[in-house]
Amino acid sequence: VRGLHAEAASPDLRRAYEKHWRPLVRLCALLVSDLGTAEDIVQEVFIRARERLHGLSDEQAYAYLRRGTLNGWKNWLRSQGRIRHAVPLHEADQLVEAPGPEERDLLWRQVVALPERQRAVVILRYYEELSDGEIARVLGCRQVTVRSQAKRALDKLREAIQG
Amino acid sequence: MKLEDKLRASLSREAERMSPADRWPEIENAPPPTGVNPSGRRVFTAAVALGVFAAVGWLTWSAFRPGPTTTPGSADSGTYLLSRFEVGPYTDPATEEIVPGKADVTFTFRWSSEEYPGVHRCELRVWDPAGSEIGSLSFQMSALSEPHRSTTPIPVTGSIEGATATGSCGLGRLDVPVAYVISNEHLGYVDGRLAIIYDVARPEGVPADREISSQACTWAAWDGEGRLLGKGHGTLTAPPGEYHTWTGPDEGSVGEVAQGTVNCVPYVHEGEFPDPKPPPSSSP
Numbered sequence: 001v002r003g004l005h006a007e008a009a010s011p012d013l014r015r016a017y018e019k020h021w022r023p024l025v026r027l028c029a030l031l032v033s034d035l036g037t038a039e040d041i042v043q044e045v046f047i048r049a050r051e052r053l054h055g056l057s058d059e060q061a062y063a064y065l066r067r068g069t070l071n072g073w074k075n076w077l078r079s080q081g082r083i084r085h086a087v088p089l090h091e092a093d094q095l096v097e098a099p100g101p102e103e104r105d106l107l108w109r110q111v112v113a114l115p116e117r118q119r120a121v122v123i124l125r126y127y128e129e130l131s132d133g134e135i136a137r138v139l140g141c142r143q144v145t146v147r148s149q150a151k152r153a154l155d156k157l158r159e160a161i162q163g
Numbered sequence: 164m165k166l167e168d169k170l171r172a173s174l175s176r177e178a179e180r181m182s183p184a185d186r187w188p189e190i191e192n193a194p195p196p197t198g199v200n201p202s203g204r205r206v207f208t209a210a211v212a213l214g215v216f217a218a219v220g221w222l223t224w225s226a227f228r229p230g231p232t233t234t235p236g237s238a239d240s241g242t243y244l245l246s247r248f249e250v251g252p253y254t255d256p257a258t259e260e261i262v263p264g265k266a267d268v269t270f271t272f273r274w275s276s277e278e279y280p281g282v283h284r285c286e287l288r289v290w291d292p293a294g295s296e297i298g299s300l301s302f303q304m305s306a307l308s309e310p311h312r313s314t315t316p317i318p319v320t321g322s323i324e325g326a327t328a329t330g331s332c333g334l335g336r337l338d339v340p341v342a343y344v345i346s347n348e349h350l351g352y353v354d355g356r357l358a359i360i361y362d363v364a365r366p367e368g369v370p371a372d373r374e375i376s377s378q379a380c381t382w383a384a385w386d387g388e389g390r391l392l393g394k395g396h397g398t399l400t401a402p403p404g405e406y407h408t409w410t411g412p413d414e415g416s417v418g419e420v421a422q423g424t425v426n427c428v429p430y431v432h433e434g435e436f437p438d439p440k441p442p443p444s445s446s447p
Contacts, residue, residue: 017187025183030174035181047193107173115312126167127174145221151254152314158166 009082017046023062024069031124033112041072066128070138075117077101110160118153121146122131239337241276242283243304248328248419250289252387253316265316266298266323270330273310278317281340281376285332289317292325304332307377308433339365340376340429343399350426351407358407359384359423378427380406383439387421396436399427411437 021042029038037046045068111122120139124130130138132146139146164172183216225273253265268287274280287296298319319326344364351360359382365375383394395408408425 013190014187017190021186022183026178027182029181029183030178035183038181039183039186042183043189046186046190050193101349107169110179111170111173122170126170126294127178154166157170161169162167 016053020062020065028069045069110157114153118149121149122153181248217228242334243272244271244275245272245330249325250268250328252328255343256393266319267314267330268317269314282338283332286332289326289328329410338374338376339369341359343427345425350423360407361425362405377430377434379430380427381424381436381439385418385442386419394439406435
């Protein structure tokens, strides 16, 4: 039985870092629209996973770390919620807008502007290539909700790029 | 090219633009995570009992419980503020076809103060361009975090072309913010896994027709000498009865766990939970 505390980082952690750090930061950055925030979130996940990766295959380690990353993202959303609470209601429209640099393509900017849950579904479905069942487990909702959120998101995106 | 393929290309392109910094030194040299005993003693990892505890946050707010009764509650608990209403066609989630006679109303809600407002009665109304009401929905609302954007279907009697919506929540709190009575905490095995088992009861003096508020709970595992091995927290909304919280998945800790405790208080702030309750044997 292993403790959670180690004097030095384990080889398992180093291996996981080399293989999964960049993909997870990128996934997280798509969700939060900020690379630095994503790095902070995923760094915390790796620190908390220090001794949890022993004996896991690469695939299992990635799944474990991805789960932690998505939990970290949800925690980040909650902290954002507290900040948002101080925003006057008439400015609420700005809350869901986080437009990227102008040079980024129109479709990505529309993805960024989606409500958080729809955006997460789109990213997990079309970037991470998770099934609707897997997305439902990750987000803690039903598959029909995933499908309906995806449909709404796609409708909005289709309308935006055609308009 | 299909929209889905364009999306894949766009997301991949955006991801490729990002060059994550090397954080290995920070990870390698980081102190042990908060809550981990620096001696390296085995740490108990708590897991929640499905259906009883719900993680607090974005995905777990429980809203729109239809309820026919309106019980007057305290008027100083805050309420939910609704804004940014949008009306659109309702589509059947299974067939993805538009359902006549129903509209999807999307709105933003938030707490009116820093504290969880509890359960409130709310109402949404849908109006046609001429100002006639074509639909309404009365419901009870309870959201453990905020703000959120939400969509709910509402029956309508006319075309939703150009329709708008309004909505509000009453001030009267329908649930009672008192703590559950937690008793008979003990260890046992549920589905082959070690669990803290405990009884939940309503406190005396609360009318039977009033719901008890959602609770913020902390459960903890202790060794035989009263040392804290690990703790976890979550929210609990439960009718009276026996409940359990699994202690897994760290099976290595099982042999050291001697006692389990549960401490619940009325839920007030998002992410705020009570201290663990010490085991009885460690009391002076």
